[in-house]
Amino acid sequence: MESFSNRKYMPWLVHVMVWALLGSILLLWQPLTWRITIPTQFWFKQAVLFGLLLAVFYINYRVWIPRYLFLNRTSLFVILNICAVLLVSFSIQQVEIWVNLRESMENAFKAVRNSGIMRREDSLDYFSLLTALMVIGISTSVAAVQKWQHDAELREKLERARIDSELSFLKAQINPHFFFNTLNNIYALTVIDVEASREALHKLSRMMRYVLYESQQGTVQLSQEIAFAQDYIKLMQLRLTDKVTVQLTPPEPMHDVPIAPMLFLPFIENAFKHGVSATQPSRIEIIIRQEGAKIHVEVCNTLFTDKKSTNLEESNGIGLVNTRRRLDLLYPGRYELDVKENQTEKEYKVHLELDAV
Structure with a gap:
């Protein structure tokens, strides 16, 4: 004042x-x-x-x-x-x-x-x-x-209002898309295992609290975003078979920095959508590293040629379509996004390098 x-x-x-x-x-x-x-x-x-x-x-x-x-x-x-x-x-x-x-x-x-x-x-x-x-x-x-x-x-002010409006629109597209898929998974799980479905609902409610309250502040701490990703992975693992290996490696040691909420979700969701098979061995590996103010996120998953394209630009997932646009608005000139599809090793890899400060 x-x-x-x-x-x-x-x-x-x-x-x-x-x-x-x-x-x-x-x-x-x-x-x-x-x-x-x-x-x-x-x-x-x-x-x-x-x-x-x-x-x-x-x-x-x-x-x-x-x-x-x-x-x-x-x-x-x-x-x-x-x-x-x-x-x-x-x-x-x-x-x-x-x-x-x-x-x-x-x-x-x-x-x-x-x-x-x-x-x-x-x-x-x-x-x-x-x-x-x-x-x-x-x-x-x-x-x-x-x-x-x-x-x-x-x-x-007008440019900031335009960006905030566009970001709100993009977040509104991403969040319902994620919860729509998750609720379908929980609905299918209620037929198989009631106890597991209760646990899934508990995790989902915790994630909804994160999205509705924590993420509305514009930025969250890196530890909160990683905890959200871990809840998402545990939720998705409830419906996976033993043929699927999922591993998330957080940074050690972790230094909290403010980042945009739900920034890692599209990459992880894309890996589960396209890198998992019910009949063949598959793996998803998520590595998050820190180098000073830079955050490195690598998401690798098994590539199945019989599935639809997993390309970040061509995917039909609502969240993935807007990922680059959201990064452009939030971190203009402060990020690098590299997507590689290796047909020989049957591996699909996404690498995000982000300057959080």
């Missing part, structure tokens, strides 16, 4: 400091260079000039720039600013005449004429004119920079 408050009031603090500096210059710079006794009328004229510059700055900053310059009405914007500069210069001249400043300044210069200091003709007119131009230029620059920053922040 304190940080937000500081960010909110910082621009106003900068404005106050800049105007205090400009006011000091207007009041002190010229008197110091003249080395004469300054009449009271001069301070009054400088105060009027300061007020006019203040008005021109904020009228240009708050009204003319957003209404004309940012709406491509440039000609009217330029005309208004020229009129403002001329009005400031004309007003200052009228103030000088009204308070009889020129005569007062002439008397002050006469008092020090023998000292060699010469009167500077028309310096006040040029000074007010140039100062007004400078103020208008500064206000235009500040407004343009702020608009550019605001537009950049808006584009970033």
Whole structure:
């Protein structure tokens, strides 16, 4: 809250400091260079000039720039600013005449004429004119920079909202697909082994809690994701025969890092879908390693040529179709996904290298 408050009031603090500096210059710079006794009328004229510059700055900053310059009405914007500069210069001249400043300044210069200091003709007119131009230029620059920053922040928010929406859509596709398959497995298991089906329902409820609550935070710890994968594997093993060997090797030692939830599931699910046979020996091997901030995930399974394609891009599984797209959104330029199909050794291997930090 304190940080937000500081960010909110910082621009106003900068404005106050800049105007205090400009006011000091207007009041002190010229008197110091003249080395004469300054009449009271001069301070009054400088105060009027300061007020006019203040008005021109904020009228240009708050009204003319957003209404004309940012709406491509440039000609009217330029005309208004020229009129403002001329009005400031004309007003200052009228103030000088009204308070009889020129005569007062002439008397002050006469008092020090023998000292060699010469009167500077028309310096006040040029000074007010140039100062007004400078103020208008500064206000235009500040407004343009702020608009550019605001537009950049808006584009970033829109892009982030688009990515979040797309990720939510992809997760909504992946999760029901997984649970649809799992419920079918449990339904088939109830006919064979009631106790095993109860255990499967317990594991599924724990996994649903993970998906519905833990994964909604955007990121989970690596240990949580591995525990979820272990529950999934144990659940799938309930319906497998002794001909299938499944092994998951977690990293040793494990260092928790935040990663996207359910990131490993499509690869593991794909291995069970295409790498398991009820009649032939088959194996699934999952190895998860850590090298600093990098996470390596290898999923190897037996390749059966009589089954449908297991290719990550061609699989009909909803989760696998969107795996690359999800990785592109979550880890752009921070991952490598390699898929190899070895017909000779009858092995299908997926290797994911992910920079989690």
